[in-house]
Amino acid sequence: MKPLQGRRILVTRRSAQSGSLVGALTALGATVVEVPLIALEPPEDAGPLDRALGRLASYEWLAFTSANAVEAVGESLARRGAAVPAEVRLASVGPATSQAIRERFAGRRVDLQPVSQYRAEGLVEAFRGLDLAGRHVLLPVSDRARDTLAAGLRAQGADVDAVAAYRMVTPDDARHRLEQSLAEGIDLVLLASPSAVEGLLHALGERARGLAVGVIGPVTEQAARDAGLDVRLVASPATALGLTTAAQRFFQERPVRRP
Numbered sequence: 001m002k003p004l005q006g007r008r009i010l011v012t013r014r015s016a017q018s019g020s021l022v023g024a025l026t027a028l029g030a031t032v033v034e035v036p037l038i039a040l041e042p043p044e045d046a047g048p049l050d051r052a053l054g055r056l057a058s059y060e061w062l063a064f065t066s067a068n069a070v071e072a073v074g075e076s077l078a079r080r081g082a083a084v085p086a087e088v089r090l091a092s093v094g095p096a097t098s099q100a101i102r103e104r105f106a107g108r109r110v111d112l113q114p115v116s117q118y119r120a121e122g123l124v125e126a127f128r129g130l131d132l133a134g135r136h137v138l139l140p141v142s143d144r145a146r147d148t149l150a151a152g153l154r155a156q157g158a159d160v161d162a163v164a165a166y167r168m169v170t171p172d173d174a175r176h177r178l179e180q181s182l183a184e185g186i187d188l189v190l191l192a193s194p195s196a197v198e199g200l201l202h203a204l205g206e207r208a209r210g211l212a213v214g215v216i217g218p219v220t221e222q223a224a225r226d227a228g229l230d231v232r233l234v235a236s237p238a239t240a241l242g243l244t245t246a247a248q249r250f251f252q253e254r255p256v257r258r259p
Contacts, residue, residue: 002029003248010181010189012037012196017067017096021190021240028248033186035177037199040068043143043164046076052138052163053077056085059161061137063091065120065149066193067100069140072165074104084108091127093149094118095239118238119219124152133157140165144195146219168195175203182211188232188250190243192216194223201227214250216243 007030011018014036022032043049053076056062062084064070077083084090089111092098095118098110112130114122132153139150139162150162178200189211191197197220200208213229215221217238224231233250235242 002027004251005029007031007187007251008033008185009247010035010178010186012190012200013192014038014040016071017192021243024240024244025247028244030247033181033184035174035181036171037174037191037196037203038168038193039171040072041167041169043167045164048161048163049073049076049140049165052140052161053080053082056082056088056138058136059088059138060135061089061091061158063123063137063139063149063153064097064101065093065123065139065141065145067097068142068168069165070097070100070104073140076165091123093120093123116237119217120146120148120152123149124156127153127156127158134159137161138163142195143167144198170199170202174199178203182207186211188212188214188247190214190216190247191220191224191229192243193220196220197223197227197229200229214243214247 004025009025009030010033011022012035015034018034025032084105090101090108091112092101092110094114098113101108101110112126114126135158137153137158137160139160141162141164143164150160153160191200191213209228209230211230212232213224214233215224215231216235221231221234233246235246
């Protein structure tokens with residue numbers, strides 16, 4: 001019998017980003033239910049991003065903290081028939097974002113990535129080995145982004161332009177799909193960002209606090225605990241593999257509690 005046989009796990013990432021996680025969980029025997037809690041929309045004001053990308057060659061670094069930002073920048077550049085100039089170096093917050101960079105910007109490599117701490121704090125530390133004094137860094141972010149990376153790089157002397165590249169919203173059908181899934185039984189809900197935490201609360205309200213939740217790393221963990229969610233596991237490292245391993249361990253060590 002496979003380790004996750006008979007377990008129903010709710011994955012809340014967008015389908016374009018959940019393939020490796022869904023595949024890993026399914027391979028272990030889990031029944032995976034996908035209900036994305038985040039949809040991407042253009043920023044309220046696209047002007048700052050358009051202007052920044054129009055002068056992209058003036059930046060030494062283009063830093064990404066999510067695959068969503070990679071997608072948003074890639075689409076914007078494609079619309080204008082442009083590409084990331086070869087002299088602009090690319091920084092990534094972690095493996096999933098690095099993979100998105102390689103897929104979106106063919107032929108480009110990631111110049112800087114944290115060794116293990118796959119979040120903004122880790123990327124700040126990775127930059128400490130470089131001389132950022134007077135360097136220009138473009139940081140495309142969501143409308144809900146923390147300022148950790150921008151502040152950390154400015155403290156190292158960088159000139160940082162943090163611009164909204166996209167907005168994150170809760171899909172209109174999220175509540176209906178969640179309620180339908182819960183009615184059929186869910187053993188564990190997996191959340192991969194603070195925005196997913198917000199989406200779960202927006203869709204379910206108080207009922208969300210009665211669900212067993214797994215999160216992808218410390219930033220999402222803090223958001224989930226602050227929201228009063230029942231956090232049962234935290235992935236380390238903060239990757240799809242880390243989340244899968246943590247879920248397997250959870251079901252080995254603890255009984256399932258369904259709502």
